[in-house]
Amino acid sequence: MTVPTSLGNEAVIPRAAHKGPLRREPLSGRVQFTYSTRFVSAKVQACPASYELLAGEDVAPAPGDVVIARISGIANHKRVETETSRKAIIYEGALVALAYGHRYAADQFLAHVPGNLGRCHLVAAGGVAGTVTQVHALIDAPTGIEPLGLLCDADGVVNLLGAAPYQNVPVAEAPVSRPEVIAMLGTSMNSGKSTVMSCLVNGLTNAGYRVGAGKVTGTGAGNDRMHYFDAGANEVIDFTDFGYATTFRLDYDAVRALTVNMVDVLSRGNDIVLIEIADGICQEETAALLRDDVFHHTVDQVGFAAVDALGARAGVDFLTAAGLKVGLVSGVLTSSPLAMAEAAALVAESGVPVIGTFDLTAAEVAKGLTTR
Structure with a gap:
């Protein structure tokens, strides 16, 4: 301007x-x-x-x-x-x-x-x-x-x-009423989280769901937001809508509240909510969130994006030990049939499916991952 x-x-x-x-x-x-x-x-x-x-x-x-x-x-x-x-x-x-x-x-x-x-x-x-x-x-x-x-x-x-359209009001409890919520996590930055989530948004949209999509943490950028819209999301918001340029070093209570408030906003008028948690599960704010009972009661399951088979196994073990239900493994590793096979073998005993990223756009595949 x-x-x-x-x-x-x-x-x-x-x-x-x-x-x-x-x-x-x-x-x-x-x-x-x-x-x-x-x-x-x-x-x-x-x-x-x-x-x-x-x-x-x-x-x-x-x-x-x-x-x-x-x-x-x-x-x-x-x-x-x-x-x-x-x-x-x-x-x-x-x-x-x-x-x-x-x-x-x-x-x-x-x-x-x-x-x-x-x-x-x-x-x-x-x-x-x-x-x-x-x-x-x-x-x-x-x-x-x-x-x-x-x-x-x-x-x-x-x-x-x-100037933000939404306020991140303090909350210490999960939303009282909400549709199914799936959180997308990954081994690291560039593990494929946003692409996996976009494909799942598309698959659920193809299955007839009105999908609300949000990015809870990270650094302000419009790429992921636009990907979710392109995939067919009915509504998309991110942390910048709550007045944050980034969430790194944000007070943890604010990170927890942001998760709950974003899910609450996206629960209105949508059949299912997908949220992305940036970076990897070892990043400070993300690691704290995964141990939080409020987060556990805000999401029904998590998806996990990994860059290789060992990362997939470690991620599934980490998230399961934290008490979270892992619904799928996908991400960069699915670019390689060999890596997919390795990952499937490593996580087989957990019962978590390894699904090709773009296979998630199929209505029957996406719908099959829902739990409600």
């Missing part, structure tokens, strides 16, 4: 945002909002004159705070996702609206919210800013950004929580 201004197409900031006294600067120039900041974009578009930039050496960003930043060194990320999840090419000097967030991505970055408005990184194409501290060996260095200031209005700094 373009913010109307008399100052031309470039924001004018007299000094680095993390230096000098506390101050407000005009919001000006052409700013590309992103998937994670889409709800804020709508508010700014409605009344751009109400917004400014807050800068100064005492300004410390918090997770979810919206920052206007200039691209200053394109590397790993060469595009950002727009509000509609279009992949927009970024150029040196372009202004983007991002949200600060911690990121945990074993195949990409470990990143944290910095303590000031100094130069940092674009840590996710969905529109997340942070300071990268670890990089996967096969990934390029992160794209650099120069923060110009935190977006603010008359009430103070703009945070995603204030």
Whole structure:
């Protein structure tokens, strides 16, 4: 979007945002909002004159705070996702609206919210800013950004929580009334969870179910959301709808509440609910969730995506020991008939079927996995 201004197409900031006294600067120039900041974009578009930039050496960003930043060194990320999840090419000097967030991505970055408005990184194409501290060996260095200031209005700094359509109200119990809920888990990032879930959404839709699909944890990005819609889901939401750019390092009570609240929202008007839990079962928030009685009473069964046979066996054993019903194994390993056969042999005594990812699109296969 373009913010109307008399100052031309470039924001004018007299000094680095993390230096000098506390101050407000005009919001000006052409700013590309992103998937994670889409709800804020709508508010700014409605009344751009109400917004400014807050800068100064005492300004410390918090997770979810919206920052206007200039691209200053394109590397790993060469595009950002727009509000509609279009992949927009970024150029040196372009202004983007991002949200600060911690990121945990074993195949990409470990990143944290910095303590000031100094130069940092674009840590996710969905529109997340942070300071990268670890990089996967096969990934390029992160794209650099120069923060110009935190977006603010008359009430103070703009945070995603204030613009989100849903509130993550505190809850300590499972939903009282809900349809069947299946949670999709995996060995790790890129184990095939989203593809498996999309195929299961499609199969259940083909079987006549109205499917509600959600992504409970992870890093803000529209890819998975769009996959679920493409697969035929009746309704799709994710954690960004509750005001979170990422869920890494989120207070655990909030993670539990997010799971329950998302299932509650998706239970209205749908016959079955599918939710994806990001990353692998060893990731901190995920591991805690799997041990939680509230989670156990919120889902009926879990599906498990694995990259190889040993991962499939370990995952089934781990989840079963945690007291969860494992309904299927699928994922990247099903690309290989040999790996499928190995996995089937390893989990045979558990009675859990190993199903080809795209076989889940068949109505009879998907319906056969339901328990109600």
